[in-house]
Amino acid sequence: MIDRHEKTSQIHAALALLGKHHEALSLPAQIKQSVASGAYDRVVLLYTKAIATLSGSSVDMMKEVMGEVESQVEAAKRRLRERLQDHEAPVIELSKAIHHLTKLEGLQHEAKVGPEKRSK
Numbered sequence: 333m334i335d336r337h338e339k340t341s342q343i344h345a346a347l348a349l350l351g352k353h354h355e356a357l358s359l360p361a362q363i364k365q366s367v368a369s370g371a372y373d374r375v376v377l378l379y380t381k382a383i384a385t386l387s388g389s390s391v392d393m394m395k396e397v398m399g400e401v402e403s404q405v406e407a408a409k410r411r412l413r414e415r416l417q418d419h420e421a422p423v424i425e426l427s428k429a430i431h432h433l434t435k436l437e438g439l440q441h442e443a444k445v446g447p448e449k450r451s452k
Contacts, residue, residue, distance in 0.1 A: 353394075356385045360400035367408045372432035375408050379436060383443045402440075409436055 350357075359382045366374040379401065386398040412433040416426060 356382070356394065357397055359386075360397060360404050363401060363404040363408070367404065367411060372408065372412065372428070375405070376432060376435045376439070379405055379439055383439060387443050388446065405436055405440065409433060412436075 359378055363375055363378050363382075366372070366378065382398060382401040386394050386401065389395060389398065412429045415421065415429040416433075418426075
């Protein structure tokens with residue numbers, strides 16, 4: 333009876349951990365979907381969340397998730413750069429592309445610098 337109780341407790345703890353990290357684990361897919369729909373404001377928001385929750389993690393799985401997030405952000409930056417090559421695009425659209433590209437590159441730089449060096 334005690335063994336079943338321990339197993340049940342372990343399962344509950346694992347489920348709680350998965351629930352806690354559900355949003356972090358789904359970030360790559362959310363970013364990919366946002367890039368596909370052209371929702372770059374959302375990409376910036378999700379990337380900010382990813383940096384806050386995953387950056388600097390020592391857990392291998394979280395490092396892998398952050399790597400996938402970085403991959404999706406690179407895809408977003410490629411699409412934004414392609415958009416800048418469209419000389420027939422409205423100026424407002426080009427301005428938005430520059431804004432989003434600048435934000436993403438700034439966030440990447442901050443993530444690489446790390447929190448300990450940002451405050452100095």
